Amino acid sequence: MKEKFPEKYYSFSCTKCGYCCCEEGYVFFTEEEIDKASNILNMDRQDFIFSYLEKDEFGEYYHIVKKDSCCSFLIDNLCIIQEDKPSQCSTFPYWDEYMDINGNILKSKFKRKCPGIK
Ligand code: SF4
Ligand code: SF4
Incomplete structure (x- = not known):
């Protein structure tokens, strides 16, 4: 029988x-996260949505990070909505x-670049 590693x-x-x-991709925001982030930035909720977010066909809001750019909330390499x-x-x-089900990060599954992963 073949042994399982x-x-x-x-x-x-x-x-x-x-x-x-x-990294190119999408940052999803729940309704509550929109409220919190707009509060931190002292912005009107609708202005925040208009300035930063798109809405998908399921009604979910997301911020787009384009190729070769960074998330709009990253300023001087710090997240300006860090606490929320x-x-x-x-x-x-x-x-x-x-x-896995115990919360361990599996080497077989995590294939992204992240210097914090050892
Ligand atoms: S800058 Fe903040 S909101 Fe944007 S991807 Fe990084 S941690 Fe998330
Ligand atoms: S160490 Fe990993 S999780 Fe932390 S900021 Fe860098 S890429 Fe992101």
Whole structure:
């Protein structure tokens, strides 16, 4: 019978390099996260949505990070909505798609560039 290799895990400690804020993709905001972020920036909620977000066909709001650019909320390599950034950001890299059921980050699943991953 073929032996199964044990899973290998990564440890994680964020270096605050900001690299993950400059990857092409989408940052999703819940309604509550929109309220919090617009409050931090002292912006009217609708202005915040108009300035930063798009809405998909399911009614979900998202901010686009284009190729070769960074998230609009990254200024001088710091997130200006850090204390209330979206859960997508605050939970990275502890995302279901990268973890086992015990919350370990699996080497077999996490294939992104992140200097905090060892
Ligand atoms: S890429 Fe990794 S180490 Fe760098 S800021 Fe993002 S989570 Fe932290
Ligand atoms: S919201 Fe903040 S943490 Fe999230 S991608 Fe933008 S700058 Fe980075």
